[in-house]
Amino acid sequence: MSDDLNHVLRARRDKLDALAARGIAPFAYGFDRSHHAAECVPLLGDAEEGAVVRLAGRLVALRAHGKTTFAHLGDPSGRVQLYFKKDVLGEDGWALCDLLDLGDVIGVQGPLFRTRTGEVTVRVEQLELLAKSLRPLPFGKEETVDGKVVRHSGFADGEQRSRQRYADLAVHPEVRALFVARTRMNTAVRGFLDGLGYLEVETPVLQPLYGGAAAKPFVTHHNALDMPLFLRIADELYLKRLVVGGFDRVYEIGHDFRNEGIDRTHNPEFTMLEFYEAYADYTAMMARVEALMITAATAVRDVLSAAGLATDAPAFDPAVLQGPFARMEWLPSLSSALHVPDVTALSDAELRAAAEKIGVHGVGSLSRPKLMDELFQFHVESKIDRPTFVVDYPKELSPLAKPKRGNPELTERFELFARGKEMANAFSELNDPIDQRQRFEAQARLKAAGDEEASGVDEDYLRAMEYGMPPMGGVGIGMDRLFMYLTGTAHIRDVILFPTMRPE
Numbered sequence: 352m353s354d355d356l357n358h359v360l361r362a363r364r365d366k367l368d369a370l371a372a373r374g375i376a377p378f379a380y381g382f383d384r385s386h387h388a389a390e391c392v393p394l395l396g397d398a399e400e401g402a403v404v405r406l407a408g409r410l411v412a413l414r415a416h417g418k419t420t421f422a423h424l425g426d427p428s429g430r431v432q433l434y435f436k437k438d439v440l441g442e443d444g445w446a447l448c449d450l451l452d453l454g455d456v457i458g459v460q461g462p463l464f465r466t467r468t469g470e471v472t473v474r475v476e477q478l479e480l481l482a483k484s485l486r487p488l489p490f491g492k493e494e495t496v497d498g499k500v501v502r503h504s505g506f507a508d509g510e511q512r513s514r515q516r517y518a519d520l521a522v523h524p525e526v527r528a529l530f531v532a533r534t535r536m537n538t539a540v541r542g543f544l545d546g547l548g549y550l551e552v553e554t555p556v557l558q559p560l561y562g563g564a565a566a567k568p569f570v571t572h573h574n575a576l577d578m579p580l581f582l583r584i585a586d587e588l589y590l591k592r593l594v595v596g597g598f599d600r601v602y603e604i605g606h607d608f609r610n611e612g613i614d615r616t617h618n619p620e621f622t623m624l625e626f627y628e629a630y631a632d633y634t635a636m637m638a639r640v641e642a643l644m645i646t647a648a649t650a651v652r653d654v655l656s657a658a659g660l661a662t663d664a665p666a667f668d669p670a671v672l673q674g675p676f677a678r679m680e681w682l683p684s685l686s687s688a689l690h691v692p693d694v695t696a697l698s699d700a701e702l703r704a705a706a707e708k709i710g711v712h713g714v715g716s717l718s719r720p721k722l723m724d725e726l727f728q729f730h731v732e733s734k735i736d737r738p739t740f741v742v743d744y745p746k747e748l749s750p751l752a753k754p755k756r757g758n759p760e761l762t763e764r765f766e767l768f769a770r771g772k773e774m775a776n777a778f779s780e781l782n783d784p785i786d787q788r789q790r791f792e793a794q795a796r797l798k799a800a801g802d803e804e805a806s807g808v809d810e811d812y813l814r815a816m817e818y819g820m821p822p823m824g825g826v827g828i829g830m831d832r833l834f835m836y837l838t839g840t841a842h843i844r845d846v847i848l849f850p851t852m853r854p855e
């Protein structure tokens with residue numbers, strides 16, 4: 352902490368002492384407000400004087416002029432100007448006004464009126480301090496350019512904004528609007544699935560066995576049961592157990608955890624949507640995903656538009672989202688990129704050599720499926736811009752998908768890609784318990800050989816399948832990445848309220 356900042360902090364604590372000396376409580380218990388800031392303009396209408404309002408919020412601007420002071424109060428709806436006058440507030444009220452700082456949370460009461468410049472303002476007759484700000488928020492400066500208000504951020508460091516999201520939200524209304532849009536997206540997706548007869552459920556986060564994806568888990572220990580547990584890497588296997596139990600359409604929006612690297616598209620804790628529909632296959636689920644994407648995009652665009660924020664991200668282009676999305680086959684696309692007739696015919700040594708050529712590290716320890724996946728990510732996935740379904744993956748890459756009808760070496764699986772990143776993953780779900788056991792055992796062998804992302808044999812899940820699992824289609828969508836795509840956001844930490852970061 353710098354000496355200058357120490358001086359500022361001391362000055363604010365001096366004001367705290369002054370408040371105490373006057374018997375003014377600096378941290379209130381509550382405030383009964385009648386309106387929000389955004390309601391003041393329509394409430395006054397064309398009149399010069401209007402109704403009395405009670406507002407509460409944060410001081411975001413403060414300008415003293417002798418025996419009068421102008422300020423702006425900000426709340427979740429917006430901001431409104433305040434007018435303080437010594438003759439109106441009286442000695443005690445004016446003394447409090449004189450001890451205010453930017454960032455203080457206050458409550459005010461007074462009538463609305465219009466200033467000479469036409470700005471709707473509250474003439475403050477009563478002032479209450481609700482929370483004293485002991486640390487200055489990094490407010491930016493505003494200026495009017497060509498009739499438009501331009502705000503310069505006082506908090507531009509992206510890493511610090513992610514670490515101190517509370518301050519980022521307090522000084523950047525556009526960031527608040529962004530996260531409102533994210534919540535509205537989730538609400539719209541829930542409404543879409545509910546409207547199709549899906550049931551929202553909750554499944555365990557702590558699991559005795561992890562599965563449903565290829566990823567390294569977080570490991571913990573349950574003391575009372577004296578057993579290891581894993582934070583789930585996917586919701587899949589428990590949701591499919593529910594389909595066995597008679598819930599034909601289920602979904603969950605929840606957090607999954609993968610003990611892997613952090614970069615601009617990966618956070619160890621992330622939000623996944625998974626939904627499963629009995630008697631549907633992967634072609635039916637493509638239609639579901641297309642419609643869901645359009646629903647989500649509409650919800651996000653509406654919030655951003657209402658907040659006056661840009662809605663020109665490529666995702667909002669009707670030509671992109673009206674569907675049907677483009678389709679390409681996994682095997683021909685990678686084979687073409689590698690200039691070989693069939694990539695699955697390449698030996699392990701040839702795959703390793705191809706992976707080394709593109710800079711993949713530690714190829715000697717990677718399994719054959721992982722090598723193929725790395726090659727696909729580099730040569731095909733990263734080059735897909737508009738929403739595209741990549742279909743029919745090799746069997747060794749998809750341990751939970753049904754074999755493709757007419758070609759059992761492939762599976763009925765699709766992934767949706769856009770802007771070079773995975774958006775959704777879906778299967779015609781495997782419902783043959785004998786085939787599933789063989790694939791689990793193959794995964795277990797990979798795990799024993801050192802593949803930390805491979806899963807083991809889940810006997811309870813196999814038992815559920817043996818009772819009779821209906822054919823079904825299943826989809827997983829990373830909600831963080833979906834929102835990144837819809838808003839044109841470059842880094843995942845900017846769409847997560849509190850991303851995982853190194854300690855300061």
